Amino acid sequence: MKLPPYADVLKAEVERDADGAPILVMPFHDDVVGRPGFLQGGAISGLLEVAAIAALQYALEGEGDNEGGDEGGGAARIKPINVTIDFMRGGRDKTTYASGTITRLGNRVANVVATAWQDDPAKPISAARMNYLIVRD
Template sequence: MSHRFKTRLEQAHTRGDYTALLDGIPYAQLIGIECTRLGDELLFRLPANKDNIGNPILPALHGGVIAGFMELAAALHLLVFTGAPGLPKIIDFSLDYLRAGQFRDTYATCQVWRQGRRVANVAITAWQSTAAEPIATARAHFKIEEASRP
């Protein structure tokens, strides 16, 4: 992890504002991801944006945008909460689309199911109107860097 990125991460922790951290990730900027800390959780938001539409007839969000949003949310969640010394690298990502992602704001939360020394497993849930009605759920496995030993 670069010194500049590490500094952004530390500032985000201190301020509770993750905008500077997201600004350093081009894909997060492209699709418009936002992040807010709510106590011990992060809430990720994907604002409605015409550029993210995959089916203009419905209109519905592109499935790849939903997947990218959820994968990036999981990686950022790991980075913020696990204290990993570097950026987590995706090993596997499995996604279940449950409902059409309509043209409105989309939200996601993550939960770390297991974190070992080298691998972390994360569950991600995305919804639009209410968390009780998810539009997609996913499981992600990340390779995380081990902390350097003295």
């Protein structure tokens, strides 16, 4: 899975859960700090966005397999329509994880919920609801 250049700024990398779905992992470092000792909201939002797009790419790849596509799918473009982010807890000086869950993948629009957590997935530091336009070739 190829991440955009902005993911390198965040130092975010992709791991896989037991089912092969992508989980983004971001270390705490100087370039993502807001107020001292805490993650900046924009860095958390950026990680959530990368996680949501990774989840969509993963789902679209699967779609391609089903259709027996010659390039294994993923021939759709993903364009953000809007994002609403809730910040629940401060992001501390530790590793942050994020993953996206697709609520609905339609022909034209995908609805995704992404959450970010540090110690415990049940205690998210932030969550975002996102709508994407899916442009299939």
